Amino acid sequence: MEHKGPDGAAIRREIESLKATKADIESQISSLEARLRDMNLGTEAVSINGSCPLTSAVDVSLRHGLSPDMIHRYSRHLLLPSFGVEAQSNLLKASILVVGAGGLGSPALLYLASCGVGRLGIVDNDVVELNNMHRQIIHTEAYIGQPKVESAAEACRAVNSTIQIVKHKEALRTSNALKIMSQYDIVVDATDNAPSRYMISDCCVLLGKPLVSGAALGLEGQLTVYNYKGGPCYRCLFPTPPPTTACQRCSDSGVLGVVPGIIGCLQALEAIKIASSVGEPLSGRMLLFDALSARIRIVKIRGKSSECAACGETTRFTGEQFQNFDYEKFTQSPMVASPPKLNLLPQDSRISGIEYSKIVKDGEAHILVDVRPEHHFRIVSLPNSLNVPLSALENRVSEISLAMKEIEGQNGKGASLFVICRRGNDSQRAVQYLQKVGFTSAKDIVGGIEGWAGEVDPSFPAY
Amino acid sequence: MERQMEPEMETSTASSGDKVLSSISIKVLFFARARDLTGLSETPLVVPYGSTANYCLEALISKFPRLEEIHHCMVLALNEEYAAGSSTVKDNDELAIIPPISGG
Numbered sequence: 001m002e003h004k005g006p007d008g009a010a011i012r013r014e015i016e017s018l019k020a021t022k023a024d025i026e027s028q029i030s031s032l033e034a035r036l037r038d039m040n041l042g043t044e045a046v047s048i049n050g051s052c053p054l055t056s057a058v059d060v061s062l063r064h065g066l067s068p069d070m071i072h073r074y075s076r077h078l079l080l081p082s083f084g085v086e087a088q089s090n091l092l093k094a095s096i097l098v099v100g101a102g103g104l105g106s107p108a109l110l111y112l113a114s115c116g117v118g119r120l121g122i123v124d125n126d127v128v129e130l131n132n133m134h135r136q137i138i139h140t141e142a143y144i145g146q147p148k149v150e151s152a153a154e155a156c157r158a159v160n161s162t163i164q165i166v167k168h169k170e171a172l173r174t175s176n177a178l179k180i181m182s183q184y185d186i187v188v189d190a191t192d193n194a195p196s197r198y199m200i201s202d203c204c205v206l207l208g209k210p211l212v213s214g215a216a217l218g219l220e221g222q223l224t225v226y227n228y229k230g231g232p233c234y235r236c237l238f239p240t241p242p243p244t245t246a247c248q249r250c251s252d253s254g255v256l257g258v259v260p261g262i263i264g265c266l267q268a269l270e271a272i273k274i275a276s277s278v279g280e281p282l283s284g285r286m287l288l289f290d291a292l293s294a295r296i297r298i299v300k301i302r303g304k305s306s307e308c309a310a311c312g313e314t315t316r317f318t319g320e321q322f323q324n325f326d327y328e329k330f331t332q333s334p335m336v337a338s339p340p341k342l343n344l345l346p347q348d349s350r351i352s353g354i355e356y357s358k359i360v361k362d363g364e365a366h367i368l369v370d371v372r373p374e375h376h377f378r379i380v381s382l383p384n385s386l387n388v389p390l391s392a393l394e395n396r397v398s399e400i401s402l403a404m405k406e407i408e409g410q411n412g413k414g415a416s417l418f419v420i421c422r423r424g425n426d427s428q429r430a431v432q433y434l435q436k437v438g439f440t441s442a443k444d445i446v447g448g449i450e451g452w453a454g455e456v457d458p459s460f461p462a463y
Numbered sequence: 464m465e466r467q468m469e470p471e472m473e474t475s476t477a478s479s480g481d482k483v484l485s486s487i488s489i490k491v492l493f494f495a496r497a498r499d500l501t502g503l504s505e506t507p508l509v510v511p512y513g514s515t516a517n518y519c520l521e522a523l524i525s526k527f528p529r530l531e532e533i534h535h536c537m538v539l540a541l542n543e544e545y546a547a548g549s550s551t552v553k554d555n556d557e558l559a560i561i562p563p564i565s566g567g
Contacts, residue, residue: 100567102567104567191567192567193565194563215566216564220494221564222563240536246496246536247565248565250567260567288494290504293504299545301538407511
């Protein structure tokens with residue numbers, strides 16, 4: 001390049017250094033703000049007998065306890081005849097915990113912060129990733145790689161600096177759930193997995209807290225309020241956990257970004273109704289949202305089950321039992337986002353991505369079968385691979401035989417058969433089947449195309 | 464009166480208005496995983512008069528064997544209300560099969 005001046009690397013270094021300074025300043029501001037909040041709390045706790053700070057000298061003369069700033073900020077709520085100062089005061093005194101700052105938690109947290117919930121807790125142990133951005137609207141690109149709790153707390157603070165925001169940067173487990181959840185009036189379940197849902201529901205039963213539960217996957221969403229004034233809990237409805245195959249995750253099945261957005265907004269609404277004692281919460285009913293057909297159905301669900309293992313009449317479910325209960329074993333699925341890594345094959349039936357890349361480079365005769373679903377294959381695939389989805393493998397074995405014969409004919413000698421999938425689990429299942437039906441030398445590629453992107457070709461798109 | 468009929472007992476009849484019915488037709492709605500497993504969001508189902516919700520579920524599983532996966536983990540709703548497996552279905556009823564969603 002002709003033009004003189006700092007090169008790209010120097011600019012990138014400067015950006016990094018400025019970002020570090022910015023992060024440092026932001027953390028100083030946060031800690032000063034926290035000190036200020038604590039001071040306010042300390043001086044006013046006596047007079048208002050509540051959990052959140054109400055500032056201004058006018059407080060004493062206004063019986064509802066709203067400061068002039070609050071009256072201005074929440075004026076549209078106060079103007080609502082069915083909401084008004086009483087409901088707003090209730091909100092300002094309420095505390096709500098949102099478990100999960102992902103697709104559901106993003107809009108839920110933003111609305112709960114902006115509407116003036118006195119104390120808002122956020123539990124999350126993940127970091128922000130690029131593939132979260134299409135639905136987790138509370139996070140911005142600048143926070144990629146940083147804890148979701150920090151990002152979410154900062155966004156909430158940016159819309160409402162007058163409420164108390166509590167960050168719980170840890171995964172919710174049986175060991176900490178009772179302690180964390182006991183500090184709040186209402187719990188919002190915005191998690192993404194079955195074991196967490198059972199654990200949070202059981203903990204709400206133990207602590208007697210209402211639970212606003214939302215879920216979304218693909219193009220559908222569900223919403224219910226559990227354990228509210230004698231209503232059913234999650235276990236009353238689903239005493240038997242779904243089999244692992246039925247527990248799908250957004251990272252496997254996909255989700256249209258706005259769908260959890262809608263359910264998260266509805267969760268905020270239900271939490272606000274309960275916190276402010278307004279309206280009729282969605283207890284004993286389940287809302288089913290179908291994005292494709294633009295339909296919302298509300299179904300009456302069963303009442304509390306007298307035989308429920310958590311809240312049943314004769315059940316004595318204790319805190320100790322809760323803490324010793326293995327929710328991952330119960331649901332046979334993990335609480336963490338990372339998918340399981342299976343080990344179904346002996347080592348000599350598997351090769352690494354690097355080994356496979358050598359086979360390609362050396363021009364060794366082989367067939368590569370990609371067993372991912374067709375719509376995955378269309379996103380990205382390795383060159384010269386043959387797509388035979390695992391679900392159709394049994395019926396399409398002849399295609400593999402044909403391809404093998406063809407390549408063996410061209411080379412006049414035997415060819416190898418390799419199988420790849422997204423992460424290296426389905427490929428093992430496929431190899432097990434292929435070996436059984438006669439392809440005894442079939443091998444799978446460890447780690448799948450995710451592994452390939454990691455160890456062989458970093459420019460290979462991840463999805 | 465609740466009673467569960469076998470499919471072969473088509474001779475049994477009961478009057479519904481002016482018509483005499485030996486079998487009834489209902490609409491089944493599938494949600495979430497049930498949609499994936501059947502590939503449908505709804506389907507008509509003809510069952511003998513007097514059939515229970517459980518009987519309908521069994522009939523659906525024999526029609527769509529993959530539904531067995533969620534057999535023990537679902538909410539059954541008859542005309543948008545919770546239904547025990549022993550509830551009797553009527554002509555033109557709407558039976559919803561609602562497995563839980565875990566994602567978020």
